[in-house]
Amino acid sequence: MTNSPFTPGIAPARLPQEALAENFADLHAPLDAHExxxxxxxxxxxxxxxxxxxxxxxxxxxxFIRQISTDTPEAAAKTIFEQNILGGMCARVCPTETLCEEAxxxxxxxxxxxxxxxxxxxATDTLMAKGVHPFERAAPTGRKIAxxxxxxxxxxxxxxxxxxxxxxxxYDKRAKAGGLNEYGIASYKSTENFAQAEVDWLMQIGGxxxxxxxxxxxxxxxxxxxxxYDAVFLGMGLAGVNALRANGETREGVSDAVxxxxxxxxxxxxxxxxxxxxVVVIGGGMTAVDAxxxxxxxxxxxxxxxxxxxxxxxxxxxYEQDLAASKGVRFIFNAMPLEVLGNGTAxxxxxxxxxxxxxxxQGTGETFDIPADQVLKAIGQTLHGSPEGLTxxxxxxxxxxxxxxxxxxxxxxGDCASGGEDLTVTAVAExxxxxxxxxxALSDA
Amino acid sequence: xxxxxxxxxxxxxPNPFWLASAxxxxxxxxxxxxxxxxxxxxxxxxxxxxxxxxxxxxxxRYGAIYGxxxxxxxxxxxxxxxxRPLEVNLREIKEVKRKWPDRAMIVSLMVPCEEEAWKAILPxxxxxxxxxxxxxxxxxxxxxxxGMGAAVGQAPDLIEMIxxxxxxxxxxxxxxxxxxxxxxxxxxxxxxxxxxxxxxxxINTISSITSVNLDTFSPEPSIDGKGSHGGxxxxxxxxxxxxxxxxxxxxxxxxxxxxxxxxxxxxxxDAAEFLALGAGNxxxxxxxxxxxxxxxxxxxxxxxxxxxxxxxxxxxxxxxxTPNVTDWQYLNLNYVTKARIDQYACxxxxxxxxxxxxxxxxxxxxxxxxxxxxxxAECVACNxxxxxxxxxxxxxxxxxxxxxxxxxTGKPVSKEYANWTTHPNNPATVExxx
Numbered sequence: 001m002t003n004s005p006f007t008p009g010i011a012p013a014r015l016p017q018e019a020l021a022e023n024f025a026d027l028h029a030p031l032d033a034h035e036x037x038x039x040x041x042x043x044x045x046x047x048x049x050x051x052x053x054x055x056x057x058x059x060x061x062x063x064f065i066r067q068i069s070t071d072t073p074e075a076a077a078k079t080i081f082e083q084n085i086l087g088g089m090c091a092r093v094c095p096t097e098t099l100c101e102e103a104x105x106x107x108x109x110x111x112x113x114x115x116x117x118x119x120x121x122x123a124t125d126t127l128m129a130k131g132v133h134p135f136e137r138a139a140p141t142g143r144k145i146a147x148x149x150x151x152x153x154x155x156x157x158x159x160x161x162x163x164x165x166x167x168x169x170x171y172d173k174r175a176k177a178g179g180l181n182e183y184g185i186a187s188y189k190s191t192e193n194f195a196q197a198e199v200d201w202l203m204q205i206g207g208x209x210x211x212x213x214x215x216x217x218x219x220x221x222x223x224x225x226x227x228x229y230d231a232v233f234l235g236m237g238l239a240g241v242n243a244l245r246a247n248g249e250t251r252e253g254v255s256d257a258v259x260x261x262x263x264x265x266x267x268x269x270x271x272x273x274x275x276x277x278x279v280v281v282i283g284g285g286m287t288a289v290d291a292x293x294x295x296x297x298x299x300x301x302x303x304x305x306x307x308x309x310x311x312x313x314x315x316x317x318x319y320e321q322d323l324a325a326s327k328g329v330r331f332i333f334n335a336m337p338l339e340v341l342g343n344g345t346a347x348x349x350x351x352x353x354x355x356x357x358x359x360x361x362q363g364t365g366e367t368f369d370i371p372a373d374q375v376l377k378a379i380g381q382t383l384h385g386s387p388e389g390l391t392x393x394x395x396x397x398x399x400x401x402x403x404x405x406x407x408x409x410x411x412x413x414g415d416c417a418s419g420g421e422d423l424t425v426t427a428v429a430e431x432x433x434x435x436x437x438x439x440x441a442l443s444d445a
Numbered sequence: 446x447x448x449x450x451x452x453x454x455x456x457x458x459p460n461p462f463w464l465a466s467a468x469x470x471x472x473x474x475x476x477x478x479x480x481x482x483x484x485x486x487x488x489x490x491x492x493x494x495x496x497x498x499x500x501x502x503x504x505x506r507y508g509a510i511y512g513x514x515x516x517x518x519x520x521x522x523x524x525x526x527x528x529r530p531l532e533v534n535l536r537e538i539k540e541v542k543r544k545w546p547d548r549a550m551i552v553s554l555m556v557p558c559e560e561e562a563w564k565a566i567l568p569x570x571x572x573x574x575x576x577x578x579x580x581x582x583x584x585x586x587x588x589x590x591x592g593m594g595a596a597v598g599q600a601p602d603l604i605e606m607i608x609x610x611x612x613x614x615x616x617x618x619x620x621x622x623x624x625x626x627x628x629x630x631x632x633x634x635x636x637x638x639x640x641x642x643x644x645x646x647x648i649n650t651i652s653s654i655t656s657v658n659l660d661t662f663s664p665e666p667s668i669d670g671k672g673s674h675g676g677x678x679x680x681x682x683x684x685x686x687x688x689x690x691x692x693x694x695x696x697x698x699x700x701x702x703x704x705x706x707x708x709x710x711x712x713x714x715d716a717a718e719f720l721a722l723g724a725g726n727x728x729x730x731x732x733x734x735x736x737x738x739x740x741x742x743x744x745x746x747x748x749x750x751x752x753x754x755x756x757x758x759x760x761x762x763x764x765x766x767t768p769n770v771t772d773w774q775y776l777n778l779n780y781v782t783k784a785r786i787d788q789y790a791c792x793x794x795x796x797x798x799x800x801x802x803x804x805x806x807x808x809x810x811x812x813x814x815x816x817x818x819x820x821x822a823e824c825v826a827c828n829x830x831x832x833x834x835x836x837x838x839x840x841x842x843x844x845x846x847x848x849x850x851x852x853x854t855g856k857p858v859s860k861e862y863a864n865w866t867t868h869p870n871n872p873a874t875v876e877x878x879x
Contacts, residue, residue, distance in 0.1 A: 037514075037515075038513070038514045041513035041514060042513075044794045044796060044835050045796070046793075046794040046795050046796065047794070047795030047796060047798050047799035047811075048795055048811075048815075049794075049795075050793065050815065105792040105793055105794040106792070108792045108793065109792040109835070109836060
């Protein structure tokens with residue numbers, strides 16, 4: 001190894017292989033059987049449990065935990081998968097601290113909720129490790145549905161449709177299925193190629209054909225899909241990235257955090273991935289935290305998250321913020337980028353402090369520079385190239401009910417559709433519910 | 446620090462905590478370490494008649510049930526009485542008693558129901574200097590198949606007979622250990638008293654099968670695919686033991702007969718409850734088997750603190766709760782309570798609601814924001830909500846004062862005591878004389 005965290009500029013191999021392997025191991029080690037029993041014993045089996053209400057997919061959490069506590073994790077997994085076929089990934093990436101675990105009555109009682117996420121992982125891992133797929137397809141209906149986007153929304157939709165006996169073709173512009181599960185989530189949340197393993201396991205239901213490297217608007221059009229299929233589900237996510245609108249945005253060293261994370265997720269040798277000595281991540285969401293933490297874990301000396309509002313307004317949960325802080329990431333709140341400084345290549349970021357008045361964020365006039373040879377933009381994604389004819393709600397596809405768009409027999413869900421938080425678990429719920437609605441609509445026809 | 450010195454049948458021990466006759470008291474090595482740890486006395490594991498020692502199984506002897514985090518709640522065993530030669534046990538008993546004269550040394554005995562057998566062993570025990578004997582009339586497995594242990598304990602006339610033999614033969618106090626595997630524990634207790642027993646000790650273990658292996662269909666513990674009913678003990682049996690102690694303590698025929706309380710004593714609080722119901726001391730086994738001899742330190746410090754806080758002596762505590770044990774027919778039917786939920790303590794789990802709704806009374810309402818409130822007009826004060834609530838003290842049963850209206854019956858609460866014997870619905874009601 002020739003490089004270190006102190007090597008100037010953007011450089012690979014800042015840390016030895018062993019350190020990288022350790023840094024990118026499972027963020028939370030899986031529970032072993034005994035730990036799972038101990039954790040499960042803490043569940044009170046609440047009546048009409050608040051955790052179920054808090055779960056976007058409404059998993060019957062007390063029931064699956066009771067099934068774990070009685071030594072039937074396979075039954076627990078089925079309880080989970082009935083509501084959320086991507087329950088394995090959600091167990092890893094859900095911000096449980098703002099969902100089920102925040103609602104857990106033990107959080108109210110003692111500030112220590114039942115470890116629902118880890119228990120869910122224990123159950124789903126147990127069943128998936130056996131290679132068992134717990135669902136069977138209904139008799140073939142002869143109907144065919146196109147799903148655009150093989151991310152959480154599309155996969156959930158396709159699986160539920162396949163279960164109902166329909167045939168499904170999933171189109172995705174990338175080389176692999178999984179969407180953000182495969183390309184957009186921090187490595188330490190989805191180790192050992194889990195996203196692909198989950199897709200393979202999900203496909204065991206049968207009746208789903210995966211067509212990759214097909215981009216809507218280039219290789220296929222919505223009109224073609226409408227004429228070739230009985231129904232269409234759009235779940236292609238948000239392919240565009242918001243612009244920084246700061247001077248010097250084109251200097252070398254400035255890039256999108258989502259691309260950085262995608263490269264990292266696809267890397268087979270982390271020591272080949274270049275990372276800056278001084279990294280600044282702009283934004284306040286999960287993507288910003290994932291990019292910042294992973295920069296630090298790759299060996300960047302200084303990593304700063306710059307967020308234009310205060311800590312309380314930050315979309316990333318307090319838990320995520322603390323995780324970042326524990327890895328050595330520095331937060332600067334109430335500041336925004338003005339200009340990327342440097343001669344062709346970024347060397348520093350000029351920032352301005354902000355004040356929030358009402359809903360608007362304004363500069364105070366006071367500026368400061370921070371060293372930055374890598375600037376990662378994580379200021380939100382946008383729907384890129386929405387198919388013609390679809391009514392939009394703001395920047396997203398407008399939907400009503402269970403994902404119905406303005407076009408007949410076209411549904412949408414996940415990040416590209418209006419409403420809902422942009423979470424994996426929300427996307428799963430929307431895909432699943434759209435599938436039920438599609439099935440009902442086709443059955444009535 | 447309260448004085449924990451105990452005097453049971455004139456047998457002095459530095460505290461009222463004895464180790465019960467069981468595996469921990471089977472040999473000198475163990476008993477001496479127990480004494481070093483601070484135990485007040487031991488009942489040496491049951492000796493049998495002279496001759497070839499008994500044999501034990503060579504597979505598992507214990508089965509268990511667990512609570513959360515594998516906390517051992519109940520243990521059962523199929524171990525028999527001591528399988529060491531009689532003379533070895535006697536020699537060690539004598540040696541230990543000589544070295545630890547301030548500790549109680551009781552010897553448990555179980556020999557065939559023949560007068561000669563008892564007459565043969567008693568002088569040997571007496572010669573050790575032991576303070577008393579305990580007749581094992583309770584062991585429910587193995588020995589009972591040979592007409593001993595629980596087989597004797599289930600036949601009051603046999604209890605009376607062997608007790609009398611012992612009293613006629615030895616100067617040592619005689620404690621009769623009773624089996625709970627019987628319909629009414631007062632019958633064997635009365636028989637022991639009739640035979641001249643100085644005290645009874647109870648309970649011995651309860652016949653039990655702890656679990657069934659659902660792969661092999663063998664009861665546990667499994668010996669080569671078969672199981673046998675073992676003796677159940679541990680925290681789970683305490684309520685049964687407490688009741689049996691109280692039944693004997695309040696039975697006019699046995700009132701005043703000293704009782705050594707046994708059955709699931711795990712903490713100082715358990716011990717205090719046995720004492721309050723009339724036990725003169727307690728014997729402990731499963732807790733020591735589970736956690737080791739050291740627990741006696743907590744038993745001593747806890748009981749001592751409690752007595753200090755209450756301003757009571759140990760003797761004050763013994764039997765303090767006995768007068769409050771009564772028959773159902775004498776319970777005050779004019780004592781009216783209602784459940785009260787402390788909304789600040791409530792964590793909104795809804796278990797009270799589910800229990801009340803599904804058990805029968807529908808006396809708790811649930812609002813959209815998960816506020817749970819008691820409907821006084823429906824609440825029968827059953828206490829189930831208190832029992833299922835995970836938050837200590839969140840739900841309490843509050844007494845209605847005399848004159849307050851009970852919304853369930855629509856009647857004001859009477860200040861008079863009234864019970865079933867005088868209730869108009871009781872066909873046997875005797876009109877109270879005006």
